Structures are given as structure tokens and as C-alpha cells.
Amino acid sequence: MQPLDPAGNYSDDEVIDALSAARGTRSMSFRYERLDELNNLVGPVDWVLSGSVANNSLADIKRTAKLRVLDRGQINYLRDRIRPVARLTMPGPHDGRAPYVEWPLGVFLLSTPERTVGTAGVVEREVAAYDQLVVLADDKVADRYSVAAGTLYTDAIATLTFGLARNLVPSDKALTSAREWEPGTPKLRILNDLLAAINYESAWFDELGRLVCRPYQSPTDRSSEYAYATDDKSVIVGEAAQSLDLFSVPNRWVLVKSEADEAPLTSAYTNDDPASPTSTVSRGRVIVDFRDDEDAADQATLDARAARYAFEASQVFESVDFETLVMPMHSNADVVTLTHPALSLDAKFSEQSWEYDLKAGATMSHKLRRVVSV
Amino acid sequence: MSRAVSDIISGVAPALVGVWVHDPLDASDTVRSYPFADGRTEHLAPESSVLTVVGRTRPVVEFGEALDESLKVTIFVPFGPEHDEAVQWWRDAVLARRAIFYRDNRGRAFYGVLASGVDPVDGRAGTALAVELTRVDWEA
Numbered sequence: 001m002q003p004l005d006p007a008g009n010y011s012d013d014e015v016i017d018a019l020s021a022a023r024g025t026r027s028m029s030f031r032y033e034r035l036d037e038l039n040n041l042v043g044p045v046d047w048v049l050s051g052s053v054a055n056n057s058l059a060d061i062k063r064t065a066k067l068r069v070l071d072r073g074q075i076n077y078l079r080d081r082i083r084p085v086a087r088l089t090m091p092g093p094h095d096g097r098a099p100y101v102e103w104p105l106g107v108f109l110l111s112t113p114e115r116t117v118g119t120a121g122v123v124e125r126e127v128a129a130y131d132q133l134v135v136l137a138d139d140k141v142a143d144r145y146s147v148a149a150g151t152l153y154t155d156a157i158a159t160l161t162f163g164l165a166r167n168l169v170p171s172d173k174a175l176t177s178a179r180e181w182e183p184g185t186p187k188l189r190i191l192n193d194l195l196a197a198i199n200y201e202s203a204w205f206d207e208l209g210r211l212v213c214r215p216y217q218s219p220t221d222r223s224s225e226y227a228y229a230t231d232d233k234s235v236i237v238g239e240a241a242q243s244l245d246l247f248s249v250p251n252r253w254v255l256v257k258s259e260a261d262e263a264p265l266t267s268a269y270t271n272d273d274p275a276s277p278t279s280t281v282s283r284g285r286v287i288v289d290f291r292d293d294e295d296a297a298d299q300a301t302l303d304a305r306a307a308r309y310a311f312e313a314s315q316v317f318e319s320v321d322f323e324t325l326v327m328p329m330h331s332n333a334d335v336v337t338l339t340h341p342a343l344s345l346d347a348k349f350s351e352q353s354w355e356y357d358l359k360a361g362a363t364m365s366h367k368l369r370r371v372v373s374v
Numbered sequence: 375m376s377r378a379v380s381d382i383i384s385g386v387a388p389a390l391v392g393v394w395v396h397d398p399l400d401a402s403d404t405v406r407s408y409p410f411a412d413g414r415t416e417h418l419a420p421e422s423s424v425l426t427v428v429g430r431t432r433p434v435v436e437f438g439e440a441l442d443e444s445l446k447v448t449i450f451v452p453f454g455p456e457h458d459e460a461v462q463w464w465r466d467a468v469l470a471r472r473a474i475f476y477r478d479n480r481g482r483a484f485y486g487v488l489a490s491g492v493d494p495v496d497g498r499a500g501t502a503l504a505v506e507l508t509r510v511d512w513e514a
Contacts, residue, residue, distance in 0.1 A: 021434040029439035089437075230429030237425050325425065325436065340428075360438025361423025 001225040001334040002103055002207060009097040010090060018090050018101070019327060020233040027089035028326060030358040035081040039107055039165065039209040045082070047072060049124065053084060053105050054355035057333035060188060062204045063106045063131040071123040077112040082129060083209070084108075084358055086328035103328040105358075106131050107209030131205045132164070136188035145190060146180040153198045153297060157213055160191055166211035173198045173297035177259050197295045199304045204332045212332075216304075218311050219350040222335045228324065229339035237363050240322035242343050249278040250289035250313055253306045257294045265299050269306035271314060278314055289313065318370035320349065323363045326356045330364075338368060393449060394477045395463075397470070398485065398512060406463050410450035411478065417444045443509035445476070445486065452500035461501050464492045473512050485512035 004015040018026055030051075034042040051067040067082065069075065084105040092099075108129035117123045147156045154171045161168075175197075181190050192202045201216045230236055251272075257265040270286075271279040280286050289309065296302035320338060334351040349368035356364035392409035421438035451460045467474050473485040486507030493504040 021436070024432070025435045025437060027437040027439070232430060234427050234429035235434075236428040238428075240428075325427075325434070342428075360421055360440075361425065361436045363425070 001331050002329045004329055005101045006103060007098065007101065010101060014090065015088075015101055016233065018088055019325070020235050021325070022233060023091060026325070028328075028360045029087045029089075031085050031087060033083040033085060035083055035107060035209070037079045037081070039081065042080075047074065048082070048084075051084065051358040052356060053358060054353065055106075055330070055332055056353040057204075057350075058352060060192075060202075061130050061133045061137060062332055063108075063133075065106070065108045065129040067108075067110075067127045067129055069125050069127055071115050071125050075110070077110045077127075080110060081209075082108050082110065086326070086358075088328070104207040105328060106207050107205065109134055132209060132211070133188060133203060133205060135164075136161070136191060136203070137186050139187045140184050141181060141187065141190070143183050144180055145183075145185065146178055147175055147194070149175050149178045151175050153194050154213070157191060157194050160187060160194070161211055161213075164211050165209060166213065167206070168211070169200075169214040171198050171200075171215075173301065176297065177262055179295065193295060196305070197301065198297050199301050199308065201333070207331065216308055218308065219333075219335045219348065220311070224337040224348055225334050226327070226329075227337040227339070228322075229337075230341065231339070235325040235327065236322060236340070237325065238323040240320060240340055240343055242318065242320050242345065244318055246278055248287070250287045250310075251276075251278050251280045251283060252286050252288045253309045253313070254288060254290045255294045255296075255302055255306045255309070256290075256292040257296050257302055258292060265296060265302050267299065267302040267306040269303070269310045271310055276314065319352070320345065320368045320370070321365065322368075323365050326362055326364045330354055336368070392479060393447065395467075396475050397467070398473065398475045398514075401475070404463075406460065408449045408451065408460065410452070411447050412450065413446070413448045414478070414480070414482075415446040416482075417442065417446075419443075441509075443484075444506060445482065445484075445509070446504070446506045447478075449503045449505060450500055451503065454500075457500060461494055461503065464488075464494070464503055464505065468492055473510050474507075475512075476507055484509045486510065 004012045032045045032048045034045045036042055047070040049068045049070060051065055053065045055063045065084065086103045086105055088101045090099055090101060108131060111128045113125055113127060115123050115125050152171065152174050154168055158168060188203065195202060195213060199216050200213055204212050206212050228236060252268065252270045255267045272281050273279045274281045276282060294302060294305065296305060330351065335348060336351060337348050339346045347370060349370055351366060352369050353367045354364055356362050392407060393411040394405065394407045396405035419442045421440035421442065423436050424433045425436060426433050451457055468488050468491050473487050476486050477483045486509050488505065489508045490506050495502045
């Protein structure tokens with residue numbers, strides 16, 4: 001999640017009070033910035049009529065937007081990028097500080113859809129926009145792409161993503177054998193394969209347009225970044241829905257890494273926690289998820305991956321959909337606490353996806369997955 | 375270089391009566407005054423949504439930055455030598471599809487658009503024009 005005030009002018013409590021309309025009202029607006037192909041600010045734009053933004057932490061291209069724009073011929077769809085910015089007006093006293101808090105909402109590349117003209121003669125476009133992962137998804141290697149044995153994974157990632165602004169956490173793990181990808185493989189696939197091999201999160205871009213490559217950390221080990229509750233600072237609106245799907249959730253994971261010139265590595269992880277409804281103990285039987293095409297730097301990475309699969313599969317069993325006022329500080333795969341007595345919920349969740357319209361008075365839909373220990 | 379200094383004249387600036395309008399792109403040639411204007415009704419409302427929040431007794435109101443501001447006024451143009459030209463001014467303003475500048479003797483002054491047109495109604499003594507101006511931003 002982004003900081004509650006990225007500019008650091010206001011305390012968390014002040015921003016939370018404003019976000020939750022503690023004094024009965026809040027004022028929210030959105031503006032848009034035009035960036036060049038290197039994400040340098042070109043200037044503000046006034047031709048975006050409306051829009052929406054969404055994030056799905058499980059999708060390849062995680063952040064998307066839809067923008068309705070006036071087409072005055074001033075948009076270079078091939079080069080221009082758009083960064084929406086949410087602005088929350090802060091109630092006084094401001095004490096010399098900016099009277100608002102702003103959050104960037106991502107850097108988006110634009111598609112070039114058909115133009116439409118209404119009866120009033122105004123030409124508009126409904127533009128689908130994608131974060132910069134689309135650059136890596138569209139960029140396919142022309143020849144067989146290989147990374148030599150002994151190369152540090154993060155060096156290989158740096159080479160692959162050369163030229164992109166990034167936040168790459170170094171790792172000392174190196175490839176134990178050469179790895180190759182077929183011609184035509186998207187660079188995003190190669191990148192995510194390399195990240196997975198060292199148990200990093202799949203690639204995503206932050207709100208300022210920087211590629212984030214960092215070690216995966218289970219939500220159980222992460223602290224909650226925001227607390228939603230139906231209390232006097234509630235921002236929860238509308239209905240909430242809770243769903244359970246216990247049927248096919250595995251309780252044992254077996255991962256095998258098999259290379260021709262190496263001894264095979266095997267890792268097994270069993271959920272035998274009596275408190276878990278899908279565990280071998282609770283079910284009374286074993287459902288195995290077997291994967292034999294894994295790439296991992298070493299045994300520890302393979303073990304960590306098995307634990308990660310176990311965690312991710314086991315949190316599927318409970319998901320919650322609910323809506324709030326727009327909370328623009330959310331990022332990718334945030335961890336939040338939800339307290340909703342009507343649904344008997346008081347737990348930590350990971351945010352699978354969210355979406356909202358870029359207009360005052362809009363609501364934000366959240367899809368959460370239950371964080372459980374397996 | 376020469377210069378001339380006029381005599382000092384004492385006087386009172388003419389009072390603004392009724393409604394003055396002009397096309398901001400051609401102020402000097404389009405300015406007109408309408409001394410008989412009545413029934414001015416203002417509407418001023420910020421963009422807002424009332425949201426019912428779970429767990430709180432009273433709703434939350436969220437405001438946006440947009441401001442919906444409009445003015446309704448009925449302008450009466452008596453029959454006379456200037457009648458036709460005075461009524462035609464409003465027809466031309468509607469057809470031009472541009473903002474006009476509005477001022478009145480109550481201190482109102484803004485750029486507005488005749489988005490819903492005008493409704494001239496002829497009577498025994500002249501023409502009444504029901505006008506609704508929607509305030510807009512205007513950059514010179």
C-alpha cells in the first residue's frame with residue numbers, strides 16, 4: 001500500500017480522519033498527467049472525461065484503466081502515457097501545508113480504440129489502458145533466450161528489464177544450470193519464471209511506474225496495512241458477500257525440479273493443521289497438488305515455493321467481496337484487516353483485486369482472500 | 375512628444391440597471407443592456423453524493439470539485455425601434471454556441487452558456503425572454 005500521505009505533510013491519523021469523513025464530509029477529485037515514453041511528466045491534461053482503474057494481483061497485467069477521452073487529435077496513442085492522480089482535500093487547519101493529499105494511481109499505456117461521435121458532434125474515445133507490464137507481455141524474444149549457469153537471478157532480471165525504472169531487491173541465488181526459453185516467449189513470462197525461481201513476487205509496477213521485484217512474503221507474516229471496520233470511522237458501503245469453496249483445495253503439495261544434468265530436488269508440504277478446515281486432519285483424506293516442472297535455485301527455494309503454494313491455495317477457501325468509499329492509497333496485494341460483525345468477520349485478508357470509478361462519490365469494490373495459517 | 379490633459383469632470387458613474395451582456399470575443403461590438411430584467415433565480419450546488427455507510431448512523435457526503443452554477447432570468451424587451459435587434463441578439467447568442475459574459479445590477483458577473491436556449495414569448499407590450507445561463511470556465 002502507498003503511504004497514507006506520500007508527500008509526508010500529514011500524520012496517518014489526520015489522513016484516516018479525512019478518508020473516513022470523520023466530520024461527515026470529504027472532498028475527492030481526480031486529475032490526470034501526461035507522461036512521455038520514459039515516464040517524464042509532460043504536463044496536465046484536461047481531456048479525460050471520466051475513467052476507472054482496477055488492480056488484480058493474480059493477473060499477468062495487474063493494473064488496468066478505462067478512460068473516456070475527448071479526441072481533439074492531441075493524443076499520441078503510441079507514446080503518451082497517462083497517470084491519474086487522486087486528490088483528497090484535507091480539512092483545516094493546514095498550517096502552511098498543502099490543503100490536500102494526493103496519490104498517483106499508476107502509469108498507463110493507451111490503446112487506440114475507435115472514435116465515436118455523438119449527436120452533439122463531440123468526438124470521444126473509450127480507451128483501454130494498461131500498466132507497463134503490457135510492454136513486457138508484448139515484447140517477445142526473437143531468438144532462443146538463454147541465461148547461463150552461475151548467473152545471479154537478479155542480474156538476469158536486470159538484463160532482461162534494462163531501461164525500465166525498477167526497484168529490484170538483490171539476491172545472491174544463482175542459476176545452477178543454464179535456462180532457455182523458446183523464440184516468441186514474452187519477456188514477461190521469462191521475467192516471472194526468473195522471479196518464481198527465487199521465490200519473488202510476480203512482477204508488478206508501482207503507482208509511479210517503477211517495476212517492483214522483491215521477495216515474496218506470506219501475508220501471514222505481513223502486518224495489516226489498513227483496518228476496515230463497521231465502526232464510527234467506517235467507510236464500508238453497500239452489501240458484503242462472503243463465499244466458501246472447500247471442495248478442491250489441496251492439502252499436500254509436491255514439487256519436483258528435474259534437470260538432465262542435476263540431481264532432482266523434491267519438496268513436499270502438508271497441511272496437517274487441525275485448525276485448518278482443508279487440512280489432512282480435518283478432511284480425513286489427502287488431496288495432492290503435484291508439480292514436476294518447477295525451476296528453483298536450490299532446495300530452500302523449492303521448499304519456500306511449496307509453502308507459498310500451500311498458503312495461496314488454502315486462502316482460496318474464503319473470499320469476501322465488499323465496497324467502500326474510494327481509498328486511493330491501495331496498491332498491489334495489500335494486506336488489510338476486515339471487521340464486519342454481521343458476517344462474523346474479524347480477520348486479516350490479502351487484497352486480490354479492487355476497482356473504482358475516478359469520480360467523486362464513487363465506491364470502491366474490493367475482493368479479499370482470507371489469510372490463514374496452513 | 376506632446377500630451378494633453380483634459381479638464382477634471384465631476385460626476386457619478388452611470389448605475390448599472392438590469393442586465394448587461396456581451397460576447398467576450400467581441401465585447402465592444404456586441405455589448406447590450408436590458409433594463410427590464412426580472413425573476414432572477416440562482417442555483418448553486420457542488421457535485422456531491424450522499425453515501426450510507428455501514429456501522430454509522432448518519433450518511434457521509436462526498437464532494438467533488440465540480441460546481442453546478444446557473445442563473446434564470448426573464449428579460450423583457452418592449453416594442454420599439456430596438457426591439458427586433460435586442461431579441462435577435464439572444465437568438466444569435468444561442469446559435470453561436472459560445473459563452474457570453476453576463477453582468478447585472480446585483481453584482482453578478484460571469485461567463486455563461488445558453489445550453490437550453492431561450493424562450494421568447496411575445497406579448498402586448500413586447501417580448502419576454504426566459505433565459506437560463508449555465509456558468510462555465512472561460513480562458514481569455
